[in-house]
Amino acid sequence: MTATLLSQTGKITRQELQTIPVPHGTSTHQPLSHFEIVEALLETLGFRRIEVVRDEYAVSHDGMRMFGALDLELGITGVRFSIGIRNANDKSMRLAMCIGYRVLVCDNMAFHGDFTPVLAKVDARCAQVARHDRGQCGMRCRSYANPPSFDPWCFPLLHPLEL
Secondary structure, three states: OOOOEEOOOOOOOHHHHOOOOOOOOOOOOOOOOOHHHHHHHHHHHHHHHOOEEEEEEOOOOOEEEEEEEEEEEEOOOOOOOEEEEEEEOOOOEEEOOOOOOOOEEOOOOOOEEEEEEEEOHHHHHHHHHHOHHHHHHHHOOOOOOOOOOOOOHHHHHHHHHHO
């Protein structure tokens, strides 16, 4: 186990994550289902033949904030790494992922991995593209003036997320 998820509210499964309601959006803020975000990530990993060995999630009491930890295997026997993910539909934090041999995700906002390639604010344009373009390659959002820089090793993992 290389990912650690700590939560005061307890852990839930991916199926339970699907039952969390999505709040209504506005013209400037379109919340995405936590489950949709996780499914897009899993789909992207599947394109790269990266297998999820273990995953666990936690949500805040009101369901607005989601935290997750996924242990992954990359086809090399014995080599595992992890992805930490967090998202908020109440605008308290932005979508973020971290990658590493060891990852820590906690609902007290502790969030650490060897590399943090995704720190993105999801706006209405990105949410609309994510919902309509999932069949091809997951979420895309190229509307930001200063996209984050990617480490060349991690870029192939997250290429379909192109922020």
